[in-house]
Amino acid sequence: MQLSFLEPLFNRPGPWATVYFDPAQNDESGPKRRELSVREVCRTLEEEGADAATTQAVRDALMNVSPAEDPAGRVIFAVGGEVVLSHRLSRPPQGQIACWAPLPRLTPLLELSGQDPVCLVAYIDRTGADFELRGAAGRQDAGQVEGRQWPVHRTTTADWSERHFQLKVENTWEHNAGEIAEALSSAYEESGADLVVLVGDPRARPAVHERLSEAVRHVTVQTEHGGRAEGSSSAVLEEAIEQARRQYARRRVEEALDRFRAGRVGTDRPTDAVEGVPALAEAAREHRIDTLLIRPDGADLARETWVGGEPDQVAARRGEARTLGQADPVPVRADDALLRAAAVTAADVLIVPPSDEDDAEDLPAGGLGALLRWTYEPTAV
Structure with a gap:
Protein backbone atom coordinates (compact mmCIF):
# COMPACT_ATOMS: atom_id res chain seq x y z
CA MET A 1 0.00 0.00 0.00
CA GLN A 2 1.40 3.38 -1.01
CA LEU A 3 0.85 6.13 1.55
CA SER A 4 1.16 9.19 -0.68
CA PHE A 5 -2.47 10.13 0.08
CA LEU A 6 -1.38 10.70 3.70
CA GLU A 7 1.10 13.42 2.76
CA PRO A 8 -1.01 16.24 4.29
CA LEU A 9 -0.43 14.65 7.70
CA PHE A 10 3.34 14.95 7.63
CA ASN A 11 4.03 18.61 6.92
CA ARG A 12 2.35 19.93 10.06
CA PRO A 13 3.50 19.56 13.68
CA GLY A 14 1.28 17.79 16.21
CA PRO A 15 -0.18 16.82 18.50
CA TRP A 16 -2.88 15.16 16.41
CA ALA A 17 -6.40 13.97 17.07
CA THR A 18 -7.08 10.64 15.37
CA VAL A 19 -10.54 9.07 15.42
CA TYR A 20 -11.71 5.83 13.80
CA PHE A 21 -15.47 6.13 13.82
CA ASP A 22 -18.15 3.56 13.05
CA PRO A 23 -21.53 5.25 12.57
CA ALA A 24 -24.49 3.59 14.26
CA GLN A 25 -26.79 1.44 12.15
CA ASN A 26 -29.19 3.38 9.95
CA ASP A 27 -32.39 2.75 11.92
CA GLU A 28 -34.69 4.83 14.08
CA SER A 29 -32.26 4.97 16.99
CA GLY A 30 -29.23 5.47 14.76
CA PRO A 31 -28.94 9.28 15.02
CA LYS A 32 -29.18 9.16 18.83
CA ARG A 33 -26.52 6.43 19.06
CA ARG A 34 -24.24 8.37 16.73
CA GLU A 35 -24.65 11.49 18.84
CA LEU A 36 -23.71 9.55 21.98
CA SER A 37 -20.70 8.03 20.20
CA VAL A 38 -19.50 11.44 19.04
CA ARG A 39 -19.89 12.81 22.55
CA GLU A 40 -17.83 9.92 23.96
CA VAL A 41 -15.08 10.43 21.36
CA CYS A 42 -14.81 14.13 22.15
CA ARG A 43 -14.72 13.43 25.88
CA THR A 44 -11.80 11.03 25.32
CA LEU A 45 -9.90 13.63 23.30
CA GLU A 46 -10.45 16.28 25.96
CA GLU A 47 -9.25 13.95 28.72
CA GLU A 48 -6.07 13.26 26.74
CA GLY A 49 -5.38 16.99 26.38
CA ALA A 50 -6.85 17.98 23.03
CA ASP A 51 -7.55 21.68 22.60
CA ALA A 52 -11.12 22.91 22.31
CA ALA A 53 -10.86 24.05 18.68
CA THR A 54 -9.57 20.69 17.44
CA THR A 55 -12.14 18.80 19.47
CA GLN A 56 -14.90 20.93 17.96
CA ALA A 57 -13.57 20.34 14.44
CA VAL A 58 -13.65 16.59 15.08
CA ARG A 59 -17.18 16.83 16.52
CA ASP A 60 -18.46 18.69 13.45
CA ALA A 61 -16.84 16.19 11.07
CA LEU A 62 -18.18 13.14 12.89
CA MET A 63 -21.72 14.50 12.98
CA ASN A 64 -21.63 14.51 9.18
CA VAL A 65 -20.63 10.83 8.93
CA SER A 66 -23.66 8.78 7.95
CA PRO A 67 -24.23 5.03 7.51
CA ALA A 68 -25.62 5.62 4.03
CA GLU A 69 -22.49 7.31 2.67
CA ASP A 70 -19.91 5.63 4.90
CA PRO A 71 -21.30 2.23 5.94
CA ALA A 72 -17.94 1.08 7.34
CA GLY A 73 -17.13 4.43 8.91
CA ARG A 74 -14.36 7.00 8.56
CA VAL A 75 -11.05 7.99 10.06
CA ILE A 76 -10.57 11.66 10.96
CA PHE A 77 -7.17 13.34 11.42
CA ALA A 78 -7.27 16.82 12.95
CA VAL A 79 -4.76 19.35 14.27
CA GLY A 80 -4.81 23.05 15.15
CA GLY A 81 -8.59 23.30 15.05
CA GLU A 82 -8.84 21.79 11.55
CA VAL A 83 -9.66 18.41 10.05
CA VAL A 84 -6.71 17.81 7.75
CA LEU A 85 -7.78 14.46 6.31
CA SER A 86 -10.95 12.36 6.36
CA HIS A 87 -10.77 8.90 4.76
CA ARG A 88 -13.45 6.28 4.14
CA LEU A 89 -12.86 2.84 5.68
CA SER A 90 -13.43 -0.45 3.88
CA ARG A 91 -14.22 -2.32 7.10
CA PRO A 92 -15.70 -0.95 10.34
CA PRO A 93 -13.41 -0.72 13.38
CA GLN A 94 -13.98 -3.29 16.12
CA GLY A 95 -14.58 -0.35 18.46
CA GLN A 96 -14.19 3.41 18.44
CA ILE A 97 -10.55 4.53 18.45
CA ALA A 98 -9.81 8.06 19.62
CA CYS A 99 -6.41 9.38 20.64
CA TRP A 100 -4.43 12.60 21.06
CA ALA A 101 -0.75 12.02 20.28
CA PRO A 102 2.34 13.67 18.74
CA LEU A 103 1.82 11.71 15.48
CA PRO A 104 -1.29 10.51 13.65
CA ARG A 105 -2.36 6.98 14.55
CA LEU A 106 -1.99 5.10 11.26
CA THR A 107 -1.78 1.32 11.64
CA PRO A 108 -5.57 0.83 12.11
CA LEU A 109 -6.09 2.64 8.80
CA LEU A 110 -3.98 0.06 6.99
CA GLU A 111 -5.94 -2.76 8.59
CA LEU A 112 -9.37 -1.23 7.98
CA SER A 113 -8.62 -0.20 4.40
CA GLY A 114 -7.16 -3.59 3.53
CA GLN A 115 -4.29 -3.88 1.08
CA ASP A 116 -6.75 -2.49 -1.49
CA PRO A 117 -4.71 -2.76 -4.70
CA VAL A 118 -5.71 -0.29 -7.39
CA VAL A 253 2.45 -10.43 0.86
CA GLU A 254 3.66 -13.97 0.15
CA GLU A 255 6.41 -12.73 -2.17
CA ALA A 256 7.52 -10.09 0.35
CA LEU A 257 7.67 -12.65 3.16
CA ASP A 258 9.67 -15.05 1.00
CA ARG A 259 12.17 -12.30 0.31
CA PHE A 260 12.19 -11.32 3.99
CA ARG A 261 12.91 -14.88 5.14
CA ALA A 262 15.74 -15.18 2.63
CA GLY A 263 17.36 -11.87 3.51
CA ARG A 264 16.78 -11.33 7.22
CA VAL A 265 19.60 -10.61 9.65
CA GLY A 266 21.23 -13.63 11.19
CA THR A 267 23.77 -14.58 8.57
CA ASP A 268 27.28 -13.36 7.92
CA ARG A 269 26.43 -12.11 4.45
CA PRO A 270 24.94 -8.77 3.33
CA THR A 271 21.24 -8.57 4.09
CA ASP A 272 18.33 -6.76 2.47
CA ALA A 273 15.86 -7.39 5.30
CA VAL A 274 15.79 -6.18 8.91
CA GLU A 275 13.51 -6.57 11.91
CA GLY A 276 13.25 -5.03 15.34
CA VAL A 277 12.89 -1.36 16.26
CA PRO A 278 16.61 -0.41 16.53
CA ALA A 279 17.45 -1.76 13.05
CA LEU A 280 14.30 -0.26 11.55
CA ALA A 281 14.97 3.15 13.09
CA GLU A 282 18.45 3.12 11.55
CA ALA A 283 17.02 2.14 8.16
CA ALA A 284 14.41 4.91 8.41
CA ARG A 285 17.07 7.53 9.16
CA GLU A 286 19.03 6.43 6.09
CA HIS A 287 15.93 6.24 3.83
CA ARG A 288 16.66 2.57 3.14
CA ILE A 289 13.16 1.18 3.73
CA ASP A 290 11.69 -0.14 0.49
CA THR A 291 8.76 -2.08 1.99
CA LEU A 292 7.66 -1.84 5.61
CA LEU A 293 6.09 -5.04 6.95
CA ILE A 294 3.61 -4.73 9.82
CA ARG A 295 1.95 -7.56 11.72
CA PRO A 296 -0.81 -5.76 13.67
CA ASP A 297 -0.66 -8.13 16.64
CA GLY A 298 3.09 -7.63 17.12
CA ALA A 299 4.35 -6.44 20.51
CA ASP A 300 6.84 -3.92 19.06
CA LEU A 301 4.19 -1.75 17.40
CA ALA A 302 3.48 0.06 20.66
CA ARG A 303 7.13 0.18 21.75
CA GLU A 304 8.29 3.63 22.81
CA THR A 305 10.35 5.27 20.06
CA TRP A 306 11.75 8.78 19.90
CA VAL A 307 11.28 11.24 17.03
CA GLY A 308 12.18 14.76 16.09
CA GLY A 309 10.36 17.22 13.86
CA GLU A 310 11.49 15.58 10.61
CA PRO A 311 10.13 12.18 9.51
CA ASP A 312 13.59 10.62 9.26
CA GLN A 313 14.53 11.66 12.80
CA VAL A 314 13.77 8.30 14.42
CA ALA A 315 15.63 6.60 17.26
CA ALA A 316 14.99 3.58 19.45
CA ARG A 317 16.23 5.40 22.60
CA ARG A 318 16.05 8.99 23.81
CA GLY A 319 19.80 9.26 24.32
CA GLU A 320 20.41 8.08 20.78
CA ALA A 321 17.98 10.67 19.46
CA ARG A 322 19.86 13.48 21.20
CA THR A 323 23.18 12.15 19.92
CA LEU A 324 21.75 12.41 16.40
CA GLY A 325 21.01 16.10 16.88
CA GLN A 326 17.37 15.99 18.00
CA ALA A 327 17.41 18.52 20.81
CA ASP A 328 13.88 17.89 22.04
CA PRO A 329 12.74 14.41 20.92
CA VAL A 330 9.27 13.18 21.87
CA PRO A 331 8.13 9.61 22.60
CA VAL A 332 5.74 7.98 20.15
CA ARG A 333 4.61 4.51 19.14
CA ALA A 334 7.15 2.71 16.93
CA ASP A 335 4.62 1.92 14.20
CA ASP A 336 3.52 5.57 13.92
CA ALA A 337 7.13 6.75 13.65
CA LEU A 338 8.07 4.17 11.04
CA LEU A 339 4.92 4.70 8.98
CA ARG A 340 5.59 8.43 8.84
CA ALA A 341 9.15 7.79 7.70
CA ALA A 342 8.01 5.23 5.13
CA ALA A 343 5.35 7.53 3.70
CA VAL A 344 7.62 10.52 3.05
CA THR A 345 10.26 8.35 1.35
CA ALA A 346 7.69 6.69 -0.96
CA ALA A 347 8.18 3.28 0.64
CA ASP A 348 5.51 0.62 0.30
CA VAL A 349 3.70 -0.83 3.31
CA LEU A 350 2.27 -4.32 3.63
CA ILE A 351 0.08 -5.66 6.41
CA VAL A 352 1.13 -9.20 7.31
CA PRO A 353 -1.89 -11.16 8.56
CA PRO A 354 -1.61 -13.10 11.81
CA SER A 355 -0.44 -16.65 11.20
CA ASP A 356 -0.46 -19.97 12.98
CA GLU A 357 1.76 -20.26 16.02
CA ASP A 358 3.86 -22.88 14.23
CA ASP A 359 5.25 -20.48 11.63
CA ALA A 360 5.07 -17.23 13.60
CA GLU A 361 8.88 -17.16 13.84
CA ASP A 362 9.07 -16.59 10.11
CA LEU A 363 7.24 -13.29 10.45
CA PRO A 364 8.99 -10.03 11.50
CA ALA A 365 10.10 -10.21 15.11
CA GLY A 366 7.81 -8.09 17.25
CA GLY A 367 5.56 -7.44 14.25
CA LEU A 368 7.84 -4.94 12.49
CA GLY A 369 10.26 -5.63 9.65
CA ALA A 370 11.43 -4.14 6.38
CA LEU A 371 12.82 -4.99 2.98
CA LEU A 372 15.62 -2.58 2.15
CA ARG A 373 16.46 -0.56 -0.93
CA TRP A 374 20.04 -1.73 -0.78
CA THR A 375 21.95 -4.26 1.25
CA TYR A 376 24.47 -3.64 3.97
CA GLU A 377 26.99 -5.69 5.89
CA PRO A 378 25.68 -6.77 9.31
CA THR A 379 27.52 -5.10 12.15
CA ALA A 380 29.87 -7.43 13.99
CA VAL A 381 28.96 -7.96 17.61
Whole structure:
Protein backbone atom coordinates (compact mmCIF):
# COMPACT_ATOMS: atom_id res chain seq x y z
CA MET A 1 0.00 0.00 0.00
CA GLN A 2 1.40 3.38 -1.01
CA LEU A 3 0.85 6.13 1.55
CA SER A 4 1.16 9.19 -0.68
CA PHE A 5 -2.47 10.13 0.08
CA LEU A 6 -1.38 10.70 3.70
CA GLU A 7 1.10 13.42 2.76
CA PRO A 8 -1.01 16.24 4.29
CA LEU A 9 -0.43 14.65 7.70
CA PHE A 10 3.34 14.95 7.63
CA ASN A 11 4.03 18.61 6.92
CA ARG A 12 2.35 19.93 10.06
CA PRO A 13 3.50 19.56 13.68
CA GLY A 14 1.28 17.79 16.21
CA PRO A 15 -0.18 16.82 18.50
CA TRP A 16 -2.88 15.16 16.41
CA ALA A 17 -6.40 13.97 17.07
CA THR A 18 -7.08 10.64 15.37
CA VAL A 19 -10.54 9.07 15.42
CA TYR A 20 -11.71 5.83 13.80
CA PHE A 21 -15.47 6.13 13.82
CA ASP A 22 -18.15 3.56 13.05
CA PRO A 23 -21.53 5.25 12.57
CA ALA A 24 -24.49 3.59 14.26
CA GLN A 25 -26.79 1.44 12.15
CA ASN A 26 -29.19 3.38 9.95
CA ASP A 27 -32.39 2.75 11.92
CA GLU A 28 -34.69 4.83 14.08
CA SER A 29 -32.26 4.97 16.99
CA GLY A 30 -29.23 5.47 14.76
CA PRO A 31 -28.94 9.28 15.02
CA LYS A 32 -29.18 9.16 18.83
CA ARG A 33 -26.52 6.43 19.06
CA ARG A 34 -24.24 8.37 16.73
CA GLU A 35 -24.65 11.49 18.84
CA LEU A 36 -23.71 9.55 21.98
CA SER A 37 -20.70 8.03 20.20
CA VAL A 38 -19.50 11.44 19.04
CA ARG A 39 -19.89 12.81 22.55
CA GLU A 40 -17.83 9.92 23.96
CA VAL A 41 -15.08 10.43 21.36
CA CYS A 42 -14.81 14.13 22.15
CA ARG A 43 -14.72 13.43 25.88
CA THR A 44 -11.80 11.03 25.32
CA LEU A 45 -9.90 13.63 23.30
CA GLU A 46 -10.45 16.28 25.96
CA GLU A 47 -9.25 13.95 28.72
CA GLU A 48 -6.07 13.26 26.74
CA GLY A 49 -5.38 16.99 26.38
CA ALA A 50 -6.85 17.98 23.03
CA ASP A 51 -7.55 21.68 22.60
CA ALA A 52 -11.12 22.91 22.31
CA ALA A 53 -10.86 24.05 18.68
CA THR A 54 -9.57 20.69 17.44
CA THR A 55 -12.14 18.80 19.47
CA GLN A 56 -14.90 20.93 17.96
CA ALA A 57 -13.57 20.34 14.44
CA VAL A 58 -13.65 16.59 15.08
CA ARG A 59 -17.18 16.83 16.52
CA ASP A 60 -18.46 18.69 13.45
CA ALA A 61 -16.84 16.19 11.07
CA LEU A 62 -18.18 13.14 12.89
CA MET A 63 -21.72 14.50 12.98
CA ASN A 64 -21.63 14.51 9.18
CA VAL A 65 -20.63 10.83 8.93
CA SER A 66 -23.66 8.78 7.95
CA PRO A 67 -24.23 5.03 7.51
CA ALA A 68 -25.62 5.62 4.03
CA GLU A 69 -22.49 7.31 2.67
CA ASP A 70 -19.91 5.63 4.90
CA PRO A 71 -21.30 2.23 5.94
CA ALA A 72 -17.94 1.08 7.34
CA GLY A 73 -17.13 4.43 8.91
CA ARG A 74 -14.36 7.00 8.56
CA VAL A 75 -11.05 7.99 10.06
CA ILE A 76 -10.57 11.66 10.96
CA PHE A 77 -7.17 13.34 11.42
CA ALA A 78 -7.27 16.82 12.95
CA VAL A 79 -4.76 19.35 14.27
CA GLY A 80 -4.81 23.05 15.15
CA GLY A 81 -8.59 23.30 15.05
CA GLU A 82 -8.84 21.79 11.55
CA VAL A 83 -9.66 18.41 10.05
CA VAL A 84 -6.71 17.81 7.75
CA LEU A 85 -7.78 14.46 6.31
CA SER A 86 -10.95 12.36 6.36
CA HIS A 87 -10.77 8.90 4.76
CA ARG A 88 -13.45 6.28 4.14
CA LEU A 89 -12.86 2.84 5.68
CA SER A 90 -13.43 -0.45 3.88
CA ARG A 91 -14.22 -2.32 7.10
CA PRO A 92 -15.70 -0.95 10.34
CA PRO A 93 -13.41 -0.72 13.38
CA GLN A 94 -13.98 -3.29 16.12
CA GLY A 95 -14.58 -0.35 18.46
CA GLN A 96 -14.19 3.41 18.44
CA ILE A 97 -10.55 4.53 18.45
CA ALA A 98 -9.81 8.06 19.62
CA CYS A 99 -6.41 9.38 20.64
CA TRP A 100 -4.43 12.60 21.06
CA ALA A 101 -0.75 12.02 20.28
CA PRO A 102 2.34 13.67 18.74
CA LEU A 103 1.82 11.71 15.48
CA PRO A 104 -1.29 10.51 13.65
CA ARG A 105 -2.36 6.98 14.55
CA LEU A 106 -1.99 5.10 11.26
CA THR A 107 -1.78 1.32 11.64
CA PRO A 108 -5.57 0.83 12.11
CA LEU A 109 -6.09 2.64 8.80
CA LEU A 110 -3.98 0.06 6.99
CA GLU A 111 -5.94 -2.76 8.59
CA LEU A 112 -9.37 -1.23 7.98
CA SER A 113 -8.62 -0.20 4.40
CA GLY A 114 -7.16 -3.59 3.53
CA GLN A 115 -4.29 -3.88 1.08
CA ASP A 116 -6.75 -2.49 -1.49
CA PRO A 117 -4.71 -2.76 -4.70
CA VAL A 118 -5.71 -0.29 -7.39
CA CYS A 119 -7.19 -2.19 -10.31
CA LEU A 120 -7.47 -0.98 -13.93
CA VAL A 121 -10.39 -2.74 -15.62
CA ALA A 122 -10.48 -2.75 -19.44
CA TYR A 123 -13.86 -3.46 -21.04
CA ILE A 124 -12.94 -4.61 -24.55
CA ASP A 125 -14.73 -5.29 -27.82
CA ARG A 126 -13.43 -5.48 -31.39
CA THR A 127 -13.69 -1.73 -31.98
CA GLY A 128 -12.17 -0.32 -28.79
CA ALA A 129 -12.19 -0.35 -25.00
CA ASP A 130 -13.36 1.59 -21.95
CA PHE A 131 -11.05 1.85 -18.93
CA GLU A 132 -12.16 2.05 -15.32
CA LEU A 133 -10.03 2.50 -12.20
CA ARG A 134 -11.08 0.76 -8.99
CA GLY A 135 -9.57 1.31 -5.56
CA ALA A 136 -10.29 2.24 -1.98
CA ALA A 137 -11.93 5.48 -3.16
CA GLY A 138 -14.38 3.62 -5.40
CA ARG A 139 -14.59 3.71 -9.19
CA GLN A 140 -13.57 6.36 -11.66
CA ASP A 141 -13.38 6.66 -15.42
CA ALA A 142 -9.86 6.16 -16.77
CA GLY A 143 -10.45 6.93 -20.45
CA GLN A 144 -11.23 4.97 -23.57
CA VAL A 145 -9.83 4.11 -26.98
CA GLU A 146 -11.61 3.66 -30.29
CA GLY A 147 -10.03 1.80 -33.19
CA ARG A 148 -11.23 1.35 -36.74
CA GLN A 149 -14.98 0.96 -36.92
CA TRP A 150 -15.15 -0.78 -40.30
CA PRO A 151 -15.03 -3.51 -41.36
CA VAL A 152 -15.51 -5.48 -38.16
CA HIS A 153 -18.10 -8.13 -39.09
CA ARG A 154 -17.33 -11.22 -41.16
CA THR A 155 -19.66 -12.82 -43.69
CA THR A 156 -20.50 -16.51 -44.17
CA THR A 157 -20.08 -16.81 -47.95
CA ALA A 158 -17.10 -18.55 -49.59
CA ASP A 159 -17.03 -16.15 -52.56
CA TRP A 160 -13.50 -14.89 -53.34
CA SER A 161 -14.47 -11.23 -52.92
CA GLU A 162 -16.12 -12.01 -49.62
CA ARG A 163 -13.04 -13.93 -48.44
CA HIS A 164 -11.03 -10.85 -49.33
CA PHE A 165 -13.46 -8.77 -47.26
CA GLN A 166 -13.08 -11.19 -44.35
CA LEU A 167 -9.33 -10.70 -44.49
CA LYS A 168 -9.90 -6.97 -44.14
CA VAL A 169 -12.09 -7.68 -41.11
CA GLU A 170 -9.32 -9.77 -39.57
CA ASN A 171 -6.83 -6.97 -40.22
CA THR A 172 -9.18 -4.48 -38.52
CA TRP A 173 -9.38 -6.71 -35.45
CA GLU A 174 -5.62 -7.06 -35.28
CA HIS A 175 -5.09 -3.33 -35.74
CA ASN A 176 -7.62 -2.47 -33.03
CA ALA A 177 -6.12 -4.98 -30.61
CA GLY A 178 -2.77 -3.24 -31.02
CA GLU A 179 -4.27 0.19 -30.42
CA ILE A 180 -6.13 -1.02 -27.34
CA ALA A 181 -2.98 -2.63 -25.92
CA GLU A 182 -1.00 0.58 -26.43
CA ALA A 183 -3.68 2.75 -24.83
CA LEU A 184 -4.09 0.29 -21.96
CA SER A 185 -0.35 0.31 -21.25
CA SER A 186 -0.38 4.12 -21.14
CA ALA A 187 -3.43 4.16 -18.83
CA TYR A 188 -1.74 1.63 -16.53
CA GLU A 189 1.41 3.74 -16.22
CA GLU A 190 -0.45 7.04 -15.77
CA SER A 191 -2.94 5.70 -13.22
CA GLY A 192 -0.42 3.97 -10.96
CA ALA A 193 -2.61 0.86 -10.95
CA ASP A 194 -1.33 -2.32 -9.34
CA LEU A 195 -3.04 -4.81 -11.64
CA VAL A 196 -5.10 -4.98 -14.82
CA VAL A 197 -8.25 -7.02 -15.49
CA LEU A 198 -9.36 -7.63 -19.08
CA VAL A 199 -13.10 -8.01 -19.61
CA GLY A 200 -15.02 -8.52 -22.83
CA ASP A 201 -15.00 -10.09 -26.30
CA PRO A 202 -13.54 -13.64 -26.18
CA ARG A 203 -11.40 -13.04 -29.28
CA ALA A 204 -10.40 -9.40 -28.78
CA ARG A 205 -9.48 -9.90 -25.12
CA PRO A 206 -6.66 -12.47 -25.64
CA ALA A 207 -5.47 -10.57 -28.72
CA VAL A 208 -4.99 -7.47 -26.56
CA HIS A 209 -3.29 -9.53 -23.87
CA GLU A 210 -0.73 -10.87 -26.36
CA ARG A 211 0.23 -7.34 -27.41
CA LEU A 212 0.83 -5.95 -23.93
CA SER A 213 4.40 -5.36 -22.80
CA GLU A 214 5.85 -8.09 -20.60
CA ALA A 215 5.72 -5.83 -17.53
CA VAL A 216 2.02 -5.07 -17.95
CA ARG A 217 1.17 -8.63 -18.96
CA HIS A 218 2.77 -9.85 -15.73
CA VAL A 219 0.11 -8.03 -13.66
CA THR A 220 -2.82 -8.71 -16.02
CA VAL A 221 -5.58 -11.29 -15.64
CA GLN A 222 -8.57 -12.05 -17.85
CA THR A 223 -12.14 -12.93 -17.04
CA GLU A 224 -14.72 -14.42 -19.37
CA HIS A 225 -17.56 -12.66 -17.56
CA GLY A 226 -19.06 -9.35 -18.68
CA GLY A 227 -18.34 -7.17 -21.67
CA ARG A 228 -18.16 -3.64 -23.02
CA ALA A 229 -21.81 -3.36 -24.00
CA GLU A 230 -24.10 -1.44 -21.69
CA GLY A 231 -25.91 -3.72 -19.27
CA SER A 232 -23.34 -6.52 -19.48
CA SER A 233 -22.17 -6.08 -15.89
CA SER A 234 -23.16 -8.77 -13.42
CA ALA A 235 -22.57 -10.00 -9.89
CA VAL A 236 -20.34 -12.74 -11.32
CA LEU A 237 -18.14 -10.13 -13.03
CA GLU A 238 -17.91 -8.06 -9.85
CA GLU A 239 -16.83 -11.11 -7.87
CA ALA A 240 -14.23 -12.00 -10.52
CA ILE A 241 -12.71 -8.53 -10.29
CA GLU A 242 -12.67 -8.57 -6.49
CA GLN A 243 -11.14 -12.04 -6.50
CA ALA A 244 -8.36 -10.79 -8.79
CA ARG A 245 -7.67 -7.96 -6.34
CA ARG A 246 -7.61 -10.32 -3.36
CA GLN A 247 -5.28 -12.75 -5.11
CA TYR A 248 -2.94 -9.93 -6.08
CA ALA A 249 -2.80 -8.63 -2.50
CA ARG A 250 -2.19 -12.12 -1.10
CA ARG A 251 0.53 -12.84 -3.66
CA ARG A 252 2.33 -9.58 -2.84
CA VAL A 253 2.45 -10.43 0.86
CA GLU A 254 3.66 -13.97 0.15
CA GLU A 255 6.41 -12.73 -2.17
CA ALA A 256 7.52 -10.09 0.35
CA LEU A 257 7.67 -12.65 3.16
CA ASP A 258 9.67 -15.05 1.00
CA ARG A 259 12.17 -12.30 0.31
CA PHE A 260 12.19 -11.32 3.99
CA ARG A 261 12.91 -14.88 5.14
CA ALA A 262 15.74 -15.18 2.63
CA GLY A 263 17.36 -11.87 3.51
CA ARG A 264 16.78 -11.33 7.22
CA VAL A 265 19.60 -10.61 9.65
CA GLY A 266 21.23 -13.63 11.19
CA THR A 267 23.77 -14.58 8.57
CA ASP A 268 27.28 -13.36 7.92
CA ARG A 269 26.43 -12.11 4.45
CA PRO A 270 24.94 -8.77 3.33
CA THR A 271 21.24 -8.57 4.09
CA ASP A 272 18.33 -6.76 2.47
CA ALA A 273 15.86 -7.39 5.30
CA VAL A 274 15.79 -6.18 8.91
CA GLU A 275 13.51 -6.57 11.91
CA GLY A 276 13.25 -5.03 15.34
CA VAL A 277 12.89 -1.36 16.26
CA PRO A 278 16.61 -0.41 16.53
CA ALA A 279 17.45 -1.76 13.05
CA LEU A 280 14.30 -0.26 11.55
CA ALA A 281 14.97 3.15 13.09
CA GLU A 282 18.45 3.12 11.55
CA ALA A 283 17.02 2.14 8.16
CA ALA A 284 14.41 4.91 8.41
CA ARG A 285 17.07 7.53 9.16
CA GLU A 286 19.03 6.43 6.09
CA HIS A 287 15.93 6.24 3.83
CA ARG A 288 16.66 2.57 3.14
CA ILE A 289 13.16 1.18 3.73
CA ASP A 290 11.69 -0.14 0.49
CA THR A 291 8.76 -2.08 1.99
CA LEU A 292 7.66 -1.84 5.61
CA LEU A 293 6.09 -5.04 6.95
CA ILE A 294 3.61 -4.73 9.82
CA ARG A 295 1.95 -7.56 11.72
CA PRO A 296 -0.81 -5.76 13.67
CA ASP A 297 -0.66 -8.13 16.64
CA GLY A 298 3.09 -7.63 17.12
CA ALA A 299 4.35 -6.44 20.51
CA ASP A 300 6.84 -3.92 19.06
CA LEU A 301 4.19 -1.75 17.40
CA ALA A 302 3.48 0.06 20.66
CA ARG A 303 7.13 0.18 21.75
CA GLU A 304 8.29 3.63 22.81
CA THR A 305 10.35 5.27 20.06
CA TRP A 306 11.75 8.78 19.90
CA VAL A 307 11.28 11.24 17.03
CA GLY A 308 12.18 14.76 16.09
CA GLY A 309 10.36 17.22 13.86
CA GLU A 310 11.49 15.58 10.61
CA PRO A 311 10.13 12.18 9.51
CA ASP A 312 13.59 10.62 9.26
CA GLN A 313 14.53 11.66 12.80
CA VAL A 314 13.77 8.30 14.42
CA ALA A 315 15.63 6.60 17.26
CA ALA A 316 14.99 3.58 19.45
CA ARG A 317 16.23 5.40 22.60
CA ARG A 318 16.05 8.99 23.81
CA GLY A 319 19.80 9.26 24.32
CA GLU A 320 20.41 8.08 20.78
CA ALA A 321 17.98 10.67 19.46
CA ARG A 322 19.86 13.48 21.20
CA THR A 323 23.18 12.15 19.92
CA LEU A 324 21.75 12.41 16.40
CA GLY A 325 21.01 16.10 16.88
CA GLN A 326 17.37 15.99 18.00
CA ALA A 327 17.41 18.52 20.81
CA ASP A 328 13.88 17.89 22.04
CA PRO A 329 12.74 14.41 20.92
CA VAL A 330 9.27 13.18 21.87
CA PRO A 331 8.13 9.61 22.60
CA VAL A 332 5.74 7.98 20.15
CA ARG A 333 4.61 4.51 19.14
CA ALA A 334 7.15 2.71 16.93
CA ASP A 335 4.62 1.92 14.20
CA ASP A 336 3.52 5.57 13.92
CA ALA A 337 7.13 6.75 13.65
CA LEU A 338 8.07 4.17 11.04
CA LEU A 339 4.92 4.70 8.98
CA ARG A 340 5.59 8.43 8.84
CA ALA A 341 9.15 7.79 7.70
CA ALA A 342 8.01 5.23 5.13
CA ALA A 343 5.35 7.53 3.70
CA VAL A 344 7.62 10.52 3.05
CA THR A 345 10.26 8.35 1.35
CA ALA A 346 7.69 6.69 -0.96
CA ALA A 347 8.18 3.28 0.64
CA ASP A 348 5.51 0.62 0.30
CA VAL A 349 3.70 -0.83 3.31
CA LEU A 350 2.27 -4.32 3.63
CA ILE A 351 0.08 -5.66 6.41
CA VAL A 352 1.13 -9.20 7.31
CA PRO A 353 -1.89 -11.16 8.56
CA PRO A 354 -1.61 -13.10 11.81
CA SER A 355 -0.44 -16.65 11.20
CA ASP A 356 -0.46 -19.97 12.98
CA GLU A 357 1.76 -20.26 16.02
CA ASP A 358 3.86 -22.88 14.23
CA ASP A 359 5.25 -20.48 11.63
CA ALA A 360 5.07 -17.23 13.60
CA GLU A 361 8.88 -17.16 13.84
CA ASP A 362 9.07 -16.59 10.11
CA LEU A 363 7.24 -13.29 10.45
CA PRO A 364 8.99 -10.03 11.50
CA ALA A 365 10.10 -10.21 15.11
CA GLY A 366 7.81 -8.09 17.25
CA GLY A 367 5.56 -7.44 14.25
CA LEU A 368 7.84 -4.94 12.49
CA GLY A 369 10.26 -5.63 9.65
CA ALA A 370 11.43 -4.14 6.38
CA LEU A 371 12.82 -4.99 2.98
CA LEU A 372 15.62 -2.58 2.15
CA ARG A 373 16.46 -0.56 -0.93
CA TRP A 374 20.04 -1.73 -0.78
CA THR A 375 21.95 -4.26 1.25
CA TYR A 376 24.47 -3.64 3.97
CA GLU A 377 26.99 -5.69 5.89
CA PRO A 378 25.68 -6.77 9.31
CA THR A 379 27.52 -5.10 12.15
CA ALA A 380 29.87 -7.43 13.99
CA VAL A 381 28.96 -7.96 17.61
